[in-house]
Amino acid sequence: MTSETRERQELRAAVSKFAAGYGPKYMDQCWKADEYPWDLWREAGKLGFLGVNIPEEFGGGGAGMYELSLVAEELNAQGSGLLLMVVSPAICGNVINRFGTDEQRQQWLPGLGDGSKILVFGITEPDAGSNSHRITTTATRDGSDWLLTGRKVYISGVDVADAVLIVARTEDAKTGSLKPALFIVPRDTPGFEYRAIEMALRIPEHQFELAFDNIRLPAESLVGDPDAGIMQLFAGLNPERIMAAAGGVGTARYALRRAVDYAKTRTVFRTPIGAHQAIAHPLAQIKVEMELAKLMMQKAATLYDAGDDTGAAEAANMAKYAAGEVGARAVDQAVQTLGGNGLTVEYDLGTQLANSRLMRIAPVSREMALNYIASTTLGLPKSY
16 A cells, blocks of 8 residues: 555656666666766656656646655666756756746756756865855856856766856855855856766766856856855755655665565575575565655655755755665665675676765765754754
């Protein structure tokens, strides 16, 4: 039984069937060829899966983060996860829909929904990580334009993006203090430089370092109200954590299914290995932890869709932590269950080891998620 509506059940089934036509071997082929998984991305956009959260007036599905996280979960459950779903329709799509001008919404939302345009997100910096209070990228007024200077690191998908939504800081005219602000920076902006970071991950979506020194942006590059940047920023970070949780839950489902199927059929001493508690209990524990993480993810998405940003932030951090942990543990336990077979290409698990480890680090580390829960939920003092 499920508490999901019939529409959500049908969406889940449709995405699962679609994603099964690609899977880990397709993703690995793209990685070997150093090509983005365009076939998967474009078909997902054509079918409306990338834009389920985009308003209908802009060609989207008119649903919310619950449905978009459902899509991400099912893609990952078939070994077809797309990292750019986290940043393009989730973070950037929600920020522009909620805070963008009419012109920005018209320019970007239809393309984000059908996949014909890609916006990526630039917040992390070499010396600040994701701490928005230590970001040194600054935007200063020059007439009606903005001059943007700074560096960013570990920015996903810049090579295939049309633009980057950059988190910078501007000076408050009243207090002189710096405050966050968001700018849309086209990839072909003069002076905008990006360099690929060589990663030990076997995924066809790349990471980049950005550098720009006094690049000139028109006034319309600013998203929303410069005095509401912090609110806009966190409106994007909640979807980021929800989608990351969806990736963790989906990855756990993928790995657990592989392990269970093997444990049922692999026979040693005339008994399937799944009959042994040393094999069965760790898999049962993963099932429990996975379902709990999924429930928290669904709670976070439901709160976000209801407009409760504060409640969604707490649940999203909890979901991200729980899903990241169980996703990594599920892959590790699946490999252990299969033994040597778990590290062969045939079983499509070995390449997931490093990839799943990423879920405990990004887009927010488990330590920072726990910091948020400790200080915000429990009211404990901060160490930073």
